[in-house]
Amino acid sequence: MKASHLTVPITVIGILWLLDLPRRLGLLVITEQYLALMIGLAVLAGLVVAPLKGRLHVVDWLFGLACLAAWCWLAWNYEVWLLDPVNRGPEKWVPAVVAIAGVIEATRRHCGMVLGALAVAFIAYGLFGAYAPGIFEAAELAPERFILYLYSDTNGIPGLVLGVGATQILGFIVFGAVLNAVGGSRVLTDLAMAAMGHRRGGPAKVAILASSLFGTLSGSTVANVMSTGVVTIPMMKRSGFPARYAAAIEAVASNGGQIAPPVMGATAFVIAEFLQVSYATVVLAALLPAVAYYLMLYLQVDRYAAVHGLEGTPRAELPPLGASFAKAWPLLMPLGVLIWFLFGLGYAPGKAALYAAFVSYGLYLVTAPRAAPRLSLLGVIAQNAGVILIPVLLVCAIAGIIIGTINITGLGFALTLALGRIAELGGVLALLAVTALIAIILGVGMPTTGVYVVVSVLLAPALVKAGIGQMSAHLFIFYFGLLSMLTPPVAIASYAAASLAESDMWRTGVTGMRLAVVAYLIPFAFAFNPALLLDGTWLEITISCVSVGAAGMMLAEVLAWRGAYGGGWRRLAMGTVALFVGASSAAFGAASPAAAATAFAGVAVVLVTRRFVAGARPPQRPATPNDPPNRMEQI
Numbered sequence: 001m002k003a004s005h006l007t008v009p010i011t012v013i014g015i016l017w018l019l020d021l022p023r024r025l026g027l028l029v030i031t032e033q034y035l036a037l038m039i040g041l042a043v044l045a046g047l048v049v050a051p052l053k054g055r056l057h058v059v060d061w062l063f064g065l066a067c068l069a070a071w072c073w074l075a076w077n078y079e080v081w082l083l084d085p086v087n088r089g090p091e092k093w094v095p096a097v098v099a100i101a102g103v104i105e106a107t108r109r110h111c112g113m114v115l116g117a118l119a120v121a122f123i124a125y126g127l128f129g130a131y132a133p134g135i136f137e138a139a140e141l142a143p144e145r146f147i148l149y150l151y152s153d154t155n156g157i158p159g160l161v162l163g164v165g166a167t168q169i170l171g172f173i174v175f176g177a178v179l180n181a182v183g184g185s186r187v188l189t190d191l192a193m194a195a196m197g198h199r200r201g202g203p204a205k206v207a208i209l210a211s212s213l214f215g216t217l218s219g220s221t222v223a224n225v226m227s228t229g230v231v232t233i234p235m236m237k238r239s240g241f242p243a244r245y246a247a248a249i250e251a252v253a254s255n256g257g258q259i260a261p262p263v264m265g266a267t268a269f270v271i272a273e274f275l276q277v278s279y280a281t282v283v284l285a286a287l288l289p290a291v292a293y294y295l296m297l298y299l300q301v302d303r304y305a306a307v308h309g310l311e312g313t314p315r316a317e318l319p320p321l322g323a324s325f326a327k328a329w330p331l332l333m334p335l336g337v338l339i340w341f342l343f344g345l346g347y348a349p350g351k352a353a354l355y356a357a358f359v360s361y362g363l364y365l366v367t368a369p370r371a372a373p374r375l376s377l378l379g380v381i382a383q384n385a386g387v388i389l390i391p392v393l394l395v396c397a398i399a400g401i402i403i404g405t406i407n408i409t410g411l412g413f414a415l416t417l418a419l420g421r422i423a424e425l426g427g428v429l430a431l432l433a434v435t436a437l438i439a440i441i442l443g444v445g446m447p448t449t450g451v452y453v454v455v456s457v458l459l460a461p462a463l464v465k466a467g468i469g470q471m472s473a474h475l476f477i478f479y480f481g482l483l484s485m486l487t488p489p490v491a492i493a494s495y496a497a498a499s500l501a502e503s504d505m506w507r508t509g510v511t512g513m514r515l516a517v518v519a520y521l522i523p524f525a526f527a528f529n530p531a532l533l534l535d536g537t538w539l540e541i542t543i544s545c546v547s548v549g550a551a552g553m554m555l556a557e558v559l560a561w562r563g564a565y566g567g568g569w570r571r572l573a574m575g576t577v578a579l580f581v582g583a584s585s586a587a588f589g590a591a592s593p594a595a596a597a598t599a600f601a602g603v604a605v606v607l608v609t610r611r612f613v614a615g616a617r618p619p620q621r622p623a624t625p626n627d628p629p630n631r632m633e634q635i
Contacts, residue, residue, distance in 0.1 A: 007386025040071025067102030201305025202312030551582030
């Protein structure tokens with residue numbers, strides 16, 4: 001049996017659970033028993049799929065089977081242990097040690113050393129936190145009590161986050177695997193080419209549209225880069241975009257898929273569970289910042305293409321729009337089904353995604369050529385979904401270790417006090433800046449969901465205590481956790497795209513930061529102005545949108561071309577005006593006359609600036625991928 005075949009049971013058992021099979025069969029299965037089985041299978045598959053170097057595969061199998069047995073032991077005894085919480089004999093804590101060690105080692109192999117080391121550090125704090133100095137001193141805990149708390153308590157590994165991963169996120173991963181298997185990435189790319197390819201800088205706009213569509217479902221920025229980037233990056237290079245610019249566009253567009261409704265890379269469900277609000281509430285709150293993110297990226301690409309004379313692909317060389325829609329409808333209809341189940345019928349997200357997956361596969365069976373694979377594709381789907389689920393479930397388990405440690409030791413209270421002192425000394429803005437920096441650092445090398453869970457558990461309470469709204473605080477952390485994918489020196493998404501573009505990784509990372517500048521700024525705006533999260537009157541929302549939109553257009557001009565402003569000081573002045581306009585609704589009050597006047601003055605500045613730049617801009621020849629970098633490119 002191939003190692004990858006071990007991932008199939010994870011997918012199959014998850015689907016059966018979402019379909020309520022135990023209840024339909026009259027079986028009483030507690031949710032924690034299901035979660036224990038799922039994490040046991042994920043650890044076994046994780047250890048075997050990513051084996052140790054050398055000829056030590058038998059060690060991986062033995063350790064993996066021991067870990068699976070330890071988690072199955074919890075599932076088998078869970079009901080009895082609920083009635084006997086006082087007894088902490090070796091029949092309980094020995095399997096607990098094996099099970100937790102397996103989770104950490106499998107996580108290290110699949111998600112990197114950072115997350116594994118973070119779990120070890122929290123466990124060490126739980127065991128020895130009583131000796132920590134000052135406010136970080138924890139209550140003294142018996143080792144058996146602490147380990148069993150992480151192993152079996154609903155505030156530990158088999159808790160809220162793993163439950164979300166093994167139900168809601170699982171459903172969307174299956175949906176994404178079905179779309180991938182039936183050619184979704186290629187069809188969506190063709191549709192984007194038909195819609196955008198003829199426009200100025202068309203291939204880059206194709207990358208933005210295709211990556212946003214696919215990225216919201218994929219749940220992984222890097223997976224999105226590698227799926228759509230293999231098509232879009234060569235296209236952009238052929239049309240004249242420098243290699244590093246093409247790679248940066250793909251990385252930024254792919255990363256934006258994680259914040260783009262309706263799916264948001266499945267992290268929206270975790271946010272909803274943490275805040276105890278509906279999924280629709282999270283999606284609506286995330287809508288305007290996501291629009292601003294992609295609008296700013298689109299404007300920068302458009303202005304760059306205008307400056308460098310990069311025309312779109314001739315219509316004759318592109319697939320017809322009607323034919324592309326005809327090919328895409330079997331993929332677009334399941335998205336409509338998903339939205340209908342989620343918002344129209346109010347189904348649980350995981351089950352809604354699963355039904356959409358069934359619709360997608362059914363349409364594929366009806367429309368696929370006779371020679372296309374059918375039943376054999378089910379095995380591929382189950383295997384691919386299982387491979388993606390392994391790191392997701394492992395990250396959720398690590399999140400359980402972190403949450404459990406914080407709950408039982410009181411570390412969360414200590415962190416809130418420490419960050420509260422920063423707010424007292426430097427104000428809320430200083431607290432937000434420190435939180436953003438910590439989120440970027442902790443997010444290095446971690447999957448999307450893991451970034452959000454770890455950072456929000458550690459930092460969100462301090463932001464809320466400082467007066468930031470709960471939704472604003474959690475989305476602020478989510479944004480900056482994701483920006484670790486684009487921020488050098490460890491910009492994983494940019495580096496993955498750079499490898500496809502054969503460009504310099506560092507320069508690609510810097511270019512990606514510039515293209516994603518709005519993602520670094522808008523979280524501060526909605527932290528002080530919740531109207532940008534649709535939390536306010538229509539007047540407040542309208543003024544906030546106008547001010548942010550005008551500021552984004554000015555920044556796009558400033559960042560896209562240098563010479564039109566005659567020098568660095570004019571460019572700096574225009575950038576300062578843009579920041580002032582963008583912050584005006586938060587500074588003056590979203591519904592104030594001053595904010596409205598500033599917003600519409602910003603629109604006037606945009607219109608005047610565009611006329612000035614159009615008149616001042618010298619004629620440009622189309623660039624080629626081998627052109628030497630100009631002054632703007634060296635920034």
